[in-house]
Structure formats: structure tokens, C-alpha cells
Amino acid sequence: MNDLVKRSGRGVYVQGNDIDTDRIIPARFLKCVTFDELGPALFYDERFDTQDVSKGHILDAPVHQGASIMISDTNFGCGSSREHAPQALQKFGFEVIIAESFAEIFHGNCTTLGMPCLIMEKTQRKALAALVGHHPDAEFLIDLQAQSLIFANEQFSFTMKDSAREAFLTGRFDPLDELLVAKDAIQAVAARLSYSDHSG
Amino acid sequence: MGKNLYQKVWDDHLVGPLENGQYQIFMGLHLIHEVTSPQAFGMLKDKDLKVAYPGRTFATVDHIIPTDDQSRPFSDPMAERMMAVLSDATETHGIEFFQPNSGSQGIVHVVGPELGLTQPGITICCGDSHTSTHGAFGCIALGIGTSQVRDVLASQTLAMDPLKVRRIEVTGTLSTGVTAKDVTLHIIRMLGVNGGVGYAYEYAGAVIEAMTMEARMTVCNMSIEGGARCGYINPDETTFAYLKGRERVPSGAGFDAAKRRWAGYASDPDAHYDDVVVIDGSAIEPTVTWGVTPAQALGIGERIPDPAAAEGLDQELMSDALRYMQLEADAPIAGTKIDVAFIGSCTNGRLSDFQAVADVIEGRQVASSVRAIAVPGSEKVDQAARALGLHNIFTAAGFEWRKPGCSMCLAMNPDKLVGDEVCASSSNRNFMGRQGSSTGRTILMSPIMVAAAAIQGAVADARDVFQLEQTS
Numbered sequence: 171m172n173d174l175v176k177r178s179g180r181g182v183y184v185q186g187n188d189i190d191t192d193r194i195i196p197a198r199f200l201k202c203v204t205f206d207e208l209g210p211a212l213f214y215d216e217r218f219d220t221q222d223v224s225k226g227h228i229l230d231a232p233v234h235q236g237a238s239i240m241i242s243d244t245n246f247g248c249g250s251s252r253e254h255a256p257q258a259l260q261k262f263g264f265e266v267i268i269a270e271s272f273a274e275i276f277h278g279n280c281t282t283l284g285m286p287c288l289i290m291e292k293t294q295r296k297a298l299a300a301l302v303g304h305h306p307d308a309e310f311l312i313d314l315q316a317q318s319l320i321f322a323n324e325q326f327s328f329t330m331k332d333s334a335r336e337a338f339l340t341g342r343f344d345p346l347d348e349l350l351v352a353k354d355a356i357q358a359v360a361a362r363l364s365y366s367d368h369s370g
Numbered sequence: 371m372g373k374n375l376y377q378k379v380w381d382d383h384l385v386g387p388l389e390n391g392q393y394q395i396f397m398g399l400h401l402i403h404e405v406t407s408p409q410a411f412g413m414l415k416d417k418d419l420k421v422a423y424p425g426r427t428f429a430t431v432d433h434i435i436p437t438d439d440q441s442r443p444f445s446d447p448m449a450e451r452m453m454a455v456l457s458d459a460t461e462t463h464g465i466e467f468f469q470p471n472s473g474s475q476g477i478v479h480v481v482g483p484e485l486g487l488t489q490p491g492i493t494i495c496c497g498d499s500h501t502s503t504h505g506a507f508g509c510i511a512l513g514i515g516t517s518q519v520r521d522v523l524a525s526q527t528l529a530m531d532p533l534k535v536r537r538i539e540v541t542g543t544l545s546t547g548v549t550a551k552d553v554t555l556h557i558i559r560m561l562g563v564n565g566g567v568g569y570a571y572e573y574a575g576a577v578i579e580a581m582t583m584e585a586r587m588t589v590c591n592m593s594i595e596g597g598a599r600c601g602y603i604n605p606d607e608t609t610f611a612y613l614k615g616r617e618r619v620p621s622g623a624g625f626d627a628a629k630r631r632w633a634g635y636a637s638d639p640d641a642h643y644d645d646v647v648v649i650d651g652s653a654i655e656p657t658v659t660w661g662v663t664p665a666q667a668l669g670i671g672e673r674i675p676d677p678a679a680a681e682g683l684d685q686e687l688m689s690d691a692l693r694y695m696q697l698e699a700d701a702p703i704a705g706t707k708i709d710v711a712f713i714g715s716c717t718n719g720r721l722s723d724f725q726a727v728a729d730v731i732e733g734r735q736v737a738s739s740v741r742a743i744a745v746p747g748s749e750k751v752d753q754a755a756r757a758l759g760l761h762n763i764f765t766a767a768g769f770e771w772r773k774p775g776c777s778m779c780l781a782m783n784p785d786k787l788v789g790d791e792v793c794a795s796s797s798n799r800n801f802m803g804r805q806g807s808s809t810g811r812t813i814l815m816s817p818i819m820v821a822a823a824a825i826q827g828a829v830a831d832a833r834d835v836f837q838l839e840q841t842s
Contacts, residue, residue, distance in 0.1 A: 185683070186687065187683065187684075187687055188563050188564070188663050190663075190799070190801045192780075192799065192801045192802075192803060192804050193801065193802060193803070196803055196808070197780045197781055197782045197804075197806070198781070198782065198806070200405050200433075200782060201434065201446070201448040201449060201452065201782065202448070202452075203408045203409060203412070203451060203452060203455045204409055204412060205409060205516075215802070215803045215808035219808075220808060220809075243683060244564060245563060245564035245567070245597065248563060248564065248597065249499065249594075249595075249799060249801060250498075250499050250780075250799075251406065251497060251498055251499040251501075251513040251514060251515055252405070252406060252515075253406065253409075253497075253515035253516040253517060256515075271564060271567060272567075273564070273567065273597065274567060274568070274597075274599050275499060275513050275514065275515060275594075275599075278514075278515060278518070279515035279516075279517065279518075282515065282517040282518070283517065331531070332391055333390045333391045333392045333531050334390075336389070336390035336391050337390040340389060340390060342389060342390060344517070345388065345390075345392070345521065345529035346417075346517075346520065346521050346524060346525070348388055348389065348394075348529075349388075349394055349521055349524070349525040349527050349528075349529060350419075350524060350525050352385050352386060352394055352525075352527070353525075355385045355386055355394075356385055356394075356396060356422075356525060356526060356527055359383065359384075359385050359396040360396065360423065360526070363382065363383070363396070363398065364631055365398065365489065365491075365492060365628075365631075
């Protein structure tokens, strides 16, 4: 059962601190005017050599095909603000990312796309990563409400940024509709600001 | 207790709280470019929405534009398509677009300040992480994702969590040959690439106060490389003098009124900070990177660190970085052969960067083994440099003088590394594959350090190569 609050699926551990968005999606794949085709380009230069031959990356391991939960280390998604990175992860099939910490722009992008970023402290995360390696077929059971994660009969805990968790619990992970409601209040701020636009 | 600049700007632009606990913040200025924004117009169309405040959004083209032949259609059909989509979208929605050959095109973070669009006390956002650059003027400048570009186009607001503020005081005076780039690389080295997560950085102290606006932009530009959501410097007379007379800045009595208003945004003397870090600026050396993150940096006289001194995953990742860079632990970084020298980017592609290099390379020659390119950050920078004859000094020394764009900083255009070439680069990211080859190697440094490396054919101390005397 997968809804906004309860997530399940199989996992894969992609090791590394400071995995930047250039690694997640190399810049040449940003030459596009929609995000539709980005899935296969995920981590391309880590997965394939310059002749497009597989380097045997963990994402391409047969046992991890279909994984929807990615585990990594610290400061995941740093660097460029490109939303192409979470878009590529999502289109590749990922629905949840677990790391010790996330770069902020990346975290915001993931939340808006409905992809929760779970923060897990080092000891637990390392244990979880090892367990996923041993049990690639086992299913995660994640509950954002209870902030609980069960994998291979073991219980793990995680935290989330309060606003992100609230966004998933209320189903309002995409803020646009709520932002638009405040039309008059926005106009009032624009009018009270001591500077106007610069187009003149 | 007084307020810091971040709190003042936040309070001024607050629309109200949101249900998930975030806040809705008005964006005074929205900048867009061809890579991260065309998709947002598609999203607007899907929802049948209009651009709410078209007079507050400005567009330029920078990432994909070639720096040699800029004639249309571009030789890369996808680059041409992106340009066409942005051009159509801006026309449809009544957004001003600084097109090539308009005299105002350039890298978005060079264009905003030089036109005077970037002003103290405002909120700025752009679908580009280096938007932090604009904070040099004492504004809150945020890089955002494409869905947020959509939010700003549709509502002129963003959903935001409040940030903590860390004051970074750089004290003392910089030694000769040490630049803003060295200061920012040193700060990131000290605090780490994720040290700033959850923070806005306020840069202060004698070193920052003594900097020109262009140097301050270099510092704020790299805030994002330290993990900070944004970075800013309190506006002062240097800020106001830079802005005076700029195209989009009020003149006469309007300027005087604006100046009074701007000065009011500076952090109060008794402002609260969530953290304060003091860094001795006098001790900063010309700094270069040895690894694959901007924090993997060292002074030019130091030796490359030994992974054996680290533990666990850190040790493994340091070894991976050395393997990727084909460098040896405990070896000096000076003397590392380079193949390419790149001066440009939103970090170091402004007039003063080219002036500083021209001052030291006149009469010298780039090593025959090095491909060297100089890429002005904007058409205005190009024009000003040409008016001073700088382009002739660069070309006489063996640099190619190119047309404005992001160029080799991120390789979304024809300027790329080939194979495992080593690039001495004045840009901002030494990530694996960043400069367009999946095995390409980047060593970040200041423009004069790039020039020294270009001439020596290897990483070198600019103070020795150019015989820079310590003046005190």
C-alpha cells in the first residue's frame, strides 16, 4: 500500500557524501524543455563509461531493479539547484530518499515533487544500508505519521523537516494552490514595499 | 535586541504563514534563464495560469550559448530549441529578455548587479544556485527549483522555512596576491560543504568591508558551495557608490531616498546571530582545490592531505577523490600539470577579474601545452574590457578572448574538457564531470592563480610567478 504517508518498496544504497546534482544528472542532459525523458540519464556518468557501456553500478545490479527507496550518506543533492535531479530520481522510479542530511534546494525540490526526504542518523543509516545489501528483496514499510521505518523485521527511526512532514500529512506538498489563495495579501505587500519593480 | 539584515528583509516581504508551518514570502525580483525556467512556463500553461507580476521577472540566456559563434540558429539544435522556448515565453508573458547583442546579455548573476536590478533590502530568486551572488548587495537572494520558478511566476511568492543566520567575520587584511576567491575557498574549507545547511551567511569584518562590490560578489557567489541557503553582506558606502548611475537605479532625489532606505537594512549593532565564526584573513594563502568538492582545498604551499589520516567512509571518499584527480597524497599541489586554463563564470567573470589578470600577464606567454580561454561574464563586461584594451593583452599572451556566457563552468555549451584534461578554473565547482568530460579534472582557484598556472603550464603560486611584492 503506497499513499502519501505510508510508503513501501525495495531499497538500494548509493554510497557517498556530498553527492552533487551534477553527478545525479550530468549537465548535458539538462538540454531539454520538459523533464519527461530524464529517468534513464540518472547518475549516467557513474553508471556508464564514455562508450555507454555499463560500469556495473549498484543501480544497475539485477537484484536492485525496481528499487524505489534510495539510501545515501551526508549532504545528498548539493550543488546546482537543477530540479532535473529529483525529477530524474523520480522518473527512474524512486519515491523516497534516505540520507543523513540533504542540501536545502534539493530537499525543497523533492518535497514539491511529492518525494519525501528522510533524515536518519549515521549509526542507524549504516546498519540499514548494510541490511539492504543483504536483503535486496525485502520490503520497506515507512510511516511518515509515526516516523517509523521497518525493514527486514528491524525497526529504524528517522526525522523529517517539520514543514515537509506536515506537507505530506496534509497532502499539500505542492504549495502553489495555497500561495495563490493569498492574492490580495500579496498585492498588499507589493504595494507597501518601498520599492516597485525595475522595469521603468 | 536589534535585528539582522535577514530578519529585516524577511519581515518586509512576509505575506503570511502557511498551513504546513512555512511562510509565504514575496519576491521583489525574479531572474530566469533558459535551463531551469522554460519548463515552468509549461507548468503554468498546464494549470491555465498567467504570470502575476511580469514587470518583476527578467530573462537572459547564458548556460547554453556558445562563446565563439553566437549566430542563430545555434549549431546545437537543442540549445536553439531552449533559446526559442525562452524567447517565445518571455514575449507571450511580457517579460523583458536581455537577448544576445542587446548590449545587456550575459550570465544572470553578472547582469542583475551591473544593470542595478540587484539592490539592497530586496528578495531575489532565480532557478540557479549561484543566485547567492546577489547577496553582496545586502539582499536575500535564493536559488530555487523549477517548480518554485513556477510558483514565483504565478504568485510572485515562495513557500519558505526561516533560516538561522551565521555571521562570518573575516578579520585583518589580505596579503598581496590573496583575493576574494581565496577567502571564499578558505571559508568553505574551514566550515565544510555542508556547514551552512540551514543558514544564511552574513559576511563581515575588515576584510569584507575593504572589498570592492565585485570581490564581494565572488564571496557571496560561493555561499551555496558551503551549503548555505544564501549569503549576504551589509550594504555600505561601497554598495551605494557601485549602484549610483546604474541603468535600473533611481537617480537624483530618488537615489538619495533609496540610499537612506538601503542603509536601514544593514544589521543592527546589537543584532542576534545563531552562530558567529571568526576567521583570520591575514593568514589566508592563495587557495586551490585538490579534490572533487570545493572544501577539498589547500593553501598553495601545502601538501595534499593523506587519506590515512581520516577514518571510515571519509577515508574511502578522500582516496576516491585522489584517484579521480590522479593526485598523490602528501605531494605538493604546486607543480600539478594543467591542460586548460579558464577565466570566467558568475564567480570570476567581471571586469575587475580580467583587469587583475591583464595587469600581471602583459608581456608574458601562456605555456604552449595549455589551451587558455577568457570569457567575459556579460556583454557589458566584454565592452568595458575592450574599451580598456584588455582583450588585446589576453590574446597577445595566448588566451582566446570569447563572447559572454557560462562557458566551461558547466559545459552545457561547446566549451568542454576532453578526456581527463586538468583545468585550472576560476569557476565554482570541481565536481566530477562538471566541466563536460566524465573524467575531466578541475582545480578551482582565483583568476590570477589561473593566469599563473596558464603561464607555467602547472599549478603555481601567482606571487612567485608574477613577483608580487607584499605592500604594507
